[in-house]
Amino acid sequence: MDQPSGARIFCIGRNYAEHIQELQNPVPAKPLFFLKPMSCIVPPGEPIPFPKHGSVLHHEVEVVVRLGRDGRPASAAEARGFVDGITLGLDLTLRDVQDEQKKKGLPWEVAKAFDGAAPLGALAPCGPSLDLGHLTFTGAVNGQVRQRGDTAQMLLDIPGQILALARVWKLRKGDLVYTGTPAGVGPLVPGDTIEVSGELLGTFSWKVVAG
Numbered sequence: 713m714d715q716p717s718g719a720r721i722f723c724i725g726r727n728y729a730e731h732i733q734e735l736q737n738p739v740p741a742k743p744l745f746f747l748k749p750m751s752c753i754v755p756p757g758e759p760i761p762f763p764k765h766g767s768v769l770h771h772e773v774e775v776v777v778r779l780g781r782d783g784r785p786a787s788a789a790e791a792r793g794f795v796d797g798i799t800l801g802l803d804l805t806l807r808d809v810q811d812e813q814k815k816k817g818l819p820w821e822v823a824k825a826f827d828g829a830a831p832l833g834a835l836a837p838c839g840p841s842l843d844l845g846h847l848t849f850t851g852a853v854n855g856q857v858r859q860r861g862d863t864a865q866m867l868l869d870i871p872g873q874i875l876a877l878a879r880v881w882k883l884r885k886g887d888l889v890y891t892g893t894p895a896g897v898g899p900l901v902p903g904d905t906i907e908v909s910g911e912l913l914g915t916f917s918w919k920v921v922a923g
């Protein structure tokens with residue numbers, strides 16, 4: 713997938729109440745953002761190498777939107793107009809490494825921004841008529857559904873996320889936003905196949921291989 717140079721991957725953490733509960737995290741007062749480099753992307757069908765520096769690799773199935781222009785939207789309606797592509801992706805997380813970093817108050821890059829940490833489906837065009845507030849999706853491992861999401865359950869909806877991002881960064885054409893994961897996160901091991909699917913979002917899968 714060609715992305716303009718200088719585009720970023722933004723991610724929001726703790727954006728679905730049931731997922732916050734399952735990891736016993738506090739509900740954030742402000743949106744929790746982090747970034748991954750574009751080099752984390754794994755196109756659909758390509759292997760996900762199991763990282764060597766951790767042992768608990770969690771899947772987080774997420775709706776991903778692509779921004780189609782540069783700028784700083786000033787309202788939610790304007791922010792919605794920035795979205796020109798949509799798909800599903802995985803915010804892969806080394807949970808044991810992240811827990812260690814969290815305990816010490818250290819940054820999360822080693823847990824969330826390693827090579828292969830951002831499998832990304834094929835982007836579909838996202839015109840203004842698509843309702844971003846009612847998209848359902850699933851994540852299944854070896855044929856068993858583990859995660860069921862509905863964007864209606866987000867604490868901060870997609871335009872709200874874009875608006876909040878724009879207070880920190882001037883947005884760029886090609887930026888991607890991983891919009892948070894619903895409950896049901898769990899481990900992947902080498903040999904597992906994970907399939908993400910949504911009626912309007914497509915179906916994509918990846919196989920985890922020994923790193």
Ligand code: ZN
Pocket residue numbers: 723724725772774803890892893
């Ligand atoms: Zn996530």
